Amino acid sequence: MGSVMIRRGDVLLPPRAQNLEDWCAALGREDLMGEWGDPGKGPDAVTRWSKQKVWWKCGKEECGHRWGATAQVGNRARGNGCPACAGKVPTATNNFEVYCEETGRQELLGEWADHGRRPKGFLRATRRGACWHVAAPIVWLQR
Numbered sequence: 001m002g003s004v005m006i007r008r009g010d011v012l013l014p015p016r017a018q019n020l021e022d023w024c025a026a027l028g029r030e031d032l033m034g035e036w037g038d039p040g041k042g043p044d045a046v047t048r049w050s051k052q053k054v055w056w057k058c059g060k061e062e063c064g065h066r067w068g069a070t071a072q073v074g075n076r077a078r079g080n081g082c083p084a085c086a087g088k089v090p091t092a093t094n095n096f097e098v099y100c101e102e103t104g105r106q107e108l109l110g111e112w113a114d115h116g117r118r119p120k121g122f123l124r125a126t127r128r129g130a131c132w133h134v135a136a137p138i139v140w141l142q143r
């Protein structure tokens with residue numbers, strides 16, 4: 001069984017026993033290894049099927065967001081990228097406070113009544129269905 005390869009599209013995937021580093025190399029996604037941000041273990045220490053939490057660091061210099069993923073790490077190679085770049089988590093440049101300032105709606109910040117949390121820690125909600133999946137807290141606007 002050790003030499004069995006799994007065909008997926010035009011790519012011959014290595015056996016499932018192989019680690020994430022080898023798997024990325026087999027898929028031509030060595031670039032993902034540049035985003036590995038886990039200080040506790042290397043990409044050769046987890047399999048692509050692993051459900052343990054690992055840390056990634058966005059490769060874009062202007063972003064540099066770090067995030068942990070508990071899902072199968074192999075999902076990264078299928079396009080699950082940086083959640084900050086995808087607008088799924090609040091960042092210094094993408095949050096409810098910035099939104100209010102950029103759209104001239106500072107009056108909304110004046111009405112902020114949640115003293116435990118800051119508007120910076122929220123995203124503005126949109127009507128797009130993707131917002132149902134965001135992990136971050138969001139502010140729902142009436143329009």
Ligand SMILES: [Zn+2]
Nearest residue numbers: 058063082085
């Ligand atoms: Zn990013």
